[in-house]
Amino acid sequence: MSKVVRTNTGAAAPDPSEAEVAARVEALMGRMSLEEKIGQLTQIGGAAFVPGPKPEDVIRKGGAGSVLWLNNTKQFNVLQKIAVEESPAKIPLLFALDVIHGYRTIFPVPLAMASSWDPSVAERAQAVAAKEARAAGLHWTFGPMLDIARDARWGRIVEGAGEDPFLGVAMAAAQVRGFQGPSLGAPDRIVACAKHFAGYGVADGGRDYDPVYLPEGQLRNVYFPPFEAALKAGVGTFMSAYMDLNDVPASGNRFLLRDVLRGEWGFKGFVISDAFAVGSLVTQGFARDGRDAAFRALSAGVNMDMASNTYPQHLAGLVEDGTLKLDDIDAAVRPILAVKVRMGLFEQPYTDESKLAQVVALPEHRKEARLAAQRSMVLLRNEGRLLPLAKSLKNVAVIGPLADSMEATEGSWMVFGHTPAAVTVVEGIRAKLPGAKVEYAPGPEIRRDIASWFDTMMPEAKKVPQTPEQAEAACQTAVATARSADVVVMVLGENADMAGEAASRASLDLPGRQEELLKAVVTLGKPVVLVLLNGRPLSIGWAAENVPAILEAWEPGSEGGHAIADILFGDVNPGGKLPVTFPRKGSHAPLYYARNLTHSPEGSPMYNPRYWDGLPTPLYPFGFGLSYTTFSITSLKVSAPQVKVGRSVTVTADVTNTGSVVGDEVAQLYIHQRAGSDSRPMRELKGFERLTLKPGETKTVTFTLGPAELSHWSTNAGKWIQDAEAFDVWVGANSLATLHADLVVVC
Numbered sequence: 001m002s003k004v005v006r007t008n009t010g011a012a013a014p015d016p017s018e019a020e021v022a023a024r025v026e027a028l029m030g031r032m033s034l035e036e037k038i039g040q041l042t043q044i045g046g047a048a049f050v051p052g053p054k055p056e057d058v059i060r061k062g063g064a065g066s067v068l069w070l071n072n073t074k075q076f077n078v079l080q081k082i083a084v085e086e087s088p089a090k091i092p093l094l095f096a097l098d099v100i101h102g103y104r105t106i107f108p109v110p111l112a113m114a115s116s117w118d119p120s121v122a123e124r125a126q127a128v129a130a131k132e133a134r135a136a137g138l139h140w141t142f143g144p145m146l147d148i149a150r151d152a153r154w155g156r157i158v159e160g161a162g163e164d165p166f167l168g169v170a171m172a173a174a175q176v177r178g179f180q181g182p183s184l185g186a187p188d189r190i191v192a193c194a195k196h197f198a199g200y201g202v203a204d205g206g207r208d209y210d211p212v213y214l215p216e217g218q219l220r221n222v223y224f225p226p227f228e229a230a231l232k233a234g235v236g237t238f239m240s241a242y243m244d245l246n247d248v249p250a251s252g253n254r255f256l257l258r259d260v261l262r263g264e265w266g267f268k269g270f271v272i273s274d275a276f277a278v279g280s281l282v283t284q285g286f287a288r289d290g291r292d293a294a295f296r297a298l299s300a301g302v303n304m305d306m307a308s309n310t311y312p313q314h315l316a317g318l319v320e321d322g323t324l325k326l327d328d329i330d331a332a333v334r335p336i337l338a339v340k341v342r343m344g345l346f347e348q349p350y351t352d353e354s355k356l357a358q359v360v361a362l363p364e365h366r367k368e369a370r371l372a373a374q375r376s377m378v379l380l381r382n383e384g385r386l387l388p389l390a391k392s393l394k395n396v397a398v399i400g401p402l403a404d405s406m407e408a409t410e411g412s413w414m415v416f417g418h419t420p421a422a423v424t425v426v427e428g429i430r431a432k433l434p435g436a437k438v439e440y441a442p443g444p445e446i447r448r449d450i451a452s453w454f455d456t457m458m459p460e461a462k463k464v465p466q467t468p469e470q471a472e473a474a475c476q477t478a479v480a481t482a483r484s485a486d487v488v489v490m491v492l493g494e495n496a497d498m499a500g501e502a503a504s505r506a507s508l509d510l511p512g513r514q515e516e517l518l519k520a521v522v523t524l525g526k527p528v529v530l531v532l533l534n535g536r537p538l539s540i541g542w543a544a545e546n547v548p549a550i551l552e553a554w555e556p557g558s559e560g561g562h563a564i565a566d567i568l569f570g571d572v573n574p575g576g577k578l579p580v581t582f583p584r585k586g587s588h589a590p591l592y593y594a595r596n597l598t599h600s601p602e603g604s605p606m607y608n609p610r611y612w613d614g615l616p617t618p619l620y621p622f623g624f625g626l627s628y629t630t631f632s633i634t635s636l637k638v639s640a641p642q643v644k645v646g647r648s649v650t651v652t653a654d655v656t657n658t659g660s661v662v663g664d665e666v667a668q669l670y671i672h673q674r675a676g677s678d679s680r681p682m683r684e685l686k687g688f689e690r691l692t693l694k695p696g697e698t699k700t701v702t703f704t705l706g707p708a709e710l711s712h713w714s715t716n717a718g719k720w721i722q723d724a725e726a727f728d729v730w731v732g733a734n735s736l737a738t739l740h741a742d743l744v745v746v747c
């Protein structure tokens, strides 16, 4: 190991070859004791809420390979110095944190970025996040979150790319490229972590952490693909999920972590458990005690124990009594050391403390955040072309509890220790209309009925709740403010702590008195625009019929207020599309477009309603989104009516801007296999492209349908197959596309 201490301002060294990495790892292993090896398998918490000895003391003894929940450059260097100068094997630490949608410059939440249907947005966002995080001294992020989520009640739907595996694959690969760059040694980048492997989004009832029951076909056709895509994009690490998958906790699940991840996919990096998850194998009623938990997690394939302290307590004993072999430990340690070698940490363990301020102030980071927010927003309704609003407006009211909330604008999953600093909607509109009167009234506050443990860390949740009288007065002030305006912008939705971990909901209604306030304002008869800030689909049935314009802005990040104003006042034409279905009611969840057909499909002569007390169809379908212009999609052609198994055809269609302003359309390709070895979903997304078109302009989109798109994992056959069967093909602007062609796959 180099004795020369350099900082991360040093020039990047060329990537070492596999053989070089292996040789360096072996050399290190040769001089490590069992305790130090187990130390490398141990991630400790740097935050006060984590019990146990002081990090300095653990690190000095070589008892930790990584530190999480610390966000302090100076302290990173202090701890790193202890690791590389005082610990016995002098192995540098990996500093890890959840950098989910930005470090200091906050980007739209991942669900929003998926709404852009533009993977390059996510790639650039995560590259900026990586650059800032690396400048802060971080090496490793716990992202991207790749759980497909079809149940809008589940709070963590906000962290992923939504309900669809095809879109999920594109977003997964893009985020890995963004975080990591071309290799693990890339400067200004960090190692990514594909999480939570696997099936976490299918928690029973949408209740976070609840058990998951998923047949293998569902796992392989729907839930695995984004993870495999991350792996193919070179992701350095995986995180095992918390919950039981088919009665085996994911963090003790050999099928997931050994058979599939390493066996079938050949993953060479390392797996970390979710926080405390190794210890939780006992709580979950799977492992007998801590010793059994350590044994089962390690044997299942968890290399690193996140913060539960179970590995350091029990692994040595398990080796000493022969339950585990030294080889088992060595095999777990090697990929961790390999990541450190590849990252160049031995050469450059420290961080230049003067760099962060300059990096987070780079104007291009804010520019990227604004662009990402603009491209992520989805126009859900625009009756009578109320939008875009005129910049000549003189008197605008901005109403709602989220209109001036930095927390709600930046959204859930803030970096540990981050202070929200977003441009709010009120600020964005004021900046856009410097000469106008822009009045703001929040109306009644909104808050969770039941706080989570995470709320103890959120200043918002510590505020004294409004009394009913205060709420009523706030409501009246808001209505009076709206009454005196020419146009009202209502900013409603969810607080940052209403989506994310431990933030599931039984209802998808607007929380608190927001709908009541909306109704009171709409009754005034003014033009009303509803801007939604939220981390999941909401059941906004009343608004969808009564509010002329609705913009789904999600949780848009640091530049959110500016991006919203850009769209409301026509500087930007919205072009995002929903990556999730909007159900009419929370009780309709899970609702997603790629369901199998039934014996009584909609439109059939003997159709039977799914519910008798309300339409079960989506309020807004997957893939939906409007624009300030109009488009037509025509001339669908499949290059041949038949294709042989294993061969490909080309699908083309013409997309024309039929309106009068430049705008974006996302052409979407869907297929359906009509019969075969298994029932297949009535529609499956198999291609998309976001296009910018001038008025009158036509572009031709070209998609490929080949074995990758036309195969599936067959429950009946127990393997991947491509059936020689007939397929429907559609291209259109959302999952209800009607432009249709036939394709027959033949032997």
Ligand code: NOJ
Pocket: 098, 142, 195, 274, 275, 501
């Ligand atoms: C628990 C969460 O499930 C996971 O997503 C996160 O990365 C870890 N905590 C670390 O903060």
